[in-house]
Amino acid sequence: MFLDGYVVGITGRRLPLLESLAQELCTSEVNSTCFTAQFDLTNVIETKREFSALLERMKRVDIVIISSGVGSTDTAHLLDDELATIAVNVAGFTTISNLAYHYFCQQGVGHLVGISSVAAIRGGPFASYNASKAYMSSYLEGLSCRASLGNPNIVISDIRPGFVDTAMAKGEGLFWVASADTAAQQIYSSILAKHRVAYVTRRWRLVAILLRLLPTILYKKLT
Ligand SMILES: NC(=O)c1ccc[n+]([C@@H]2O[C@H](COP(=O)([O-])OP(=O)(O)OC[C@H]3O[C@@H](n4cnc5c(N)ncnc54)[C@H](OP(=O)(O)O)[C@@H]3O)[C@@H](O)[C@H]2O)c1
Numbered sequence: 001m002f003l004d005g006y007v008v009g010i011t012g013r014r015l016p017l018l019e020s021l022a023q024e025l026c027t028s029e030v031n032s033t034c035f036t037a038q039f040d041l042t043n044v045i046e047t048k049r050e051f052s053a054l055l056e057r058m059k060r061v062d063i064v065i066i067s068s069g070v071g072s073t074d075t076a077h078l079l080d081d082e083l084a085t086i087a088v089n090v091a092g093f094t095t096i097s098n099l100a101y102h103y104f105c106q107q108g109v110g111h112l113v114g115i116s117s118v119a120a121i122r123g124g125p126f127a128s129y130n131a132s133k134a135y136m137s138s139y140l141e142g143l144s145c146r147a148s149l150g151n152p153n154i155v156i157s158d159i160r161p162g163f164v165d166t167a168m169a170k171g172e173g174l175f176w177v178a179s180a181d182t183a184a185q186q187i188y189s190s191i192l193a194k195h196r197v198a199y200v201t202r203r204w205r206l207v208a209i210l211l212r213l214l215p216t217i218l219y220k221k222l223t
Pocket of ligand 1: 014
């Protein structure tokens with residue numbers, strides 16, 4: 001089990017789910033200590049307050065993993081859906097990344113991990129999702145550049161999954177869909193190896209290279 005013996009903090013909006021996961025992690029088999037914090041990333045004030053309080057309660061935090069993300073596959077492409085994606089994947093993500101980065105600066109060491117996506121590589125028909133993932137990847141690279149200026153013990157990782165079998169993976173034409181367990185295992189290995197950028201599963205690196213090379217006319221046909 002990934003979290004054996006770790007002190008873990010888990011966050012999200014669904015408190016009953018957080019509490020049952022916390023109970024699972026605290027069993028004698030897993031033997032983790034688990035803290036929970038409920039907040040909605042679209043509420044920046046609440047996010048700042050609750051995340052800072054969680055860091056304080058946990059006393060010391062070495063790794064922050066930002067996995068939360070949303071995306072709409074509604075072909076109506078409505079403004080409200082676009083803004084909802086930006087609120088979580090851009091504003092919420094920036095709030096946690098920034099607070100974690102400053103926390104690690106004060107501590108002198110730390111590892112920030114963002115779960116972006118292969119979708120970061122190019123724009124796509126669900127425009128705000130790809131754009132928000134490109135923002136995440138770019139922001140993480142920026143923090144990595146910043147850390148190298150004066151905080152060499154801060155590591156920044158950008159994990160870019162392809163399709164993973166979760167509630168988010170909807171729609172037609174999905175391929176190479178990894179199970180959540182396989183994806184979690186590879187994300188865990190990449191975090192341990194402190195990779196700057198990692199594709200999950202690994203063969204999605206190939207797709208990323210092809211996506212970059214594909215001329216616009218062919219890319220549009222593909223999407
Ligand atoms: N599944 C894929 O194929 C795939 C591919 C590439 C990248 N990704 C990325 O992987 C990450 C994890 O996605 P997933 O596949 O595990 O999707 P998921 O099962 O839909 O999980 C999304 C997570 O985001 C949290 N979340 C959503 N809105 C939130 C909000 N307003 N405030 C706080 N938390 C919020 C949810 O927790 P609560 O509902 O409890 O708040 C949930 O834990 C995402 O960033 C996604 O973009 C997924």
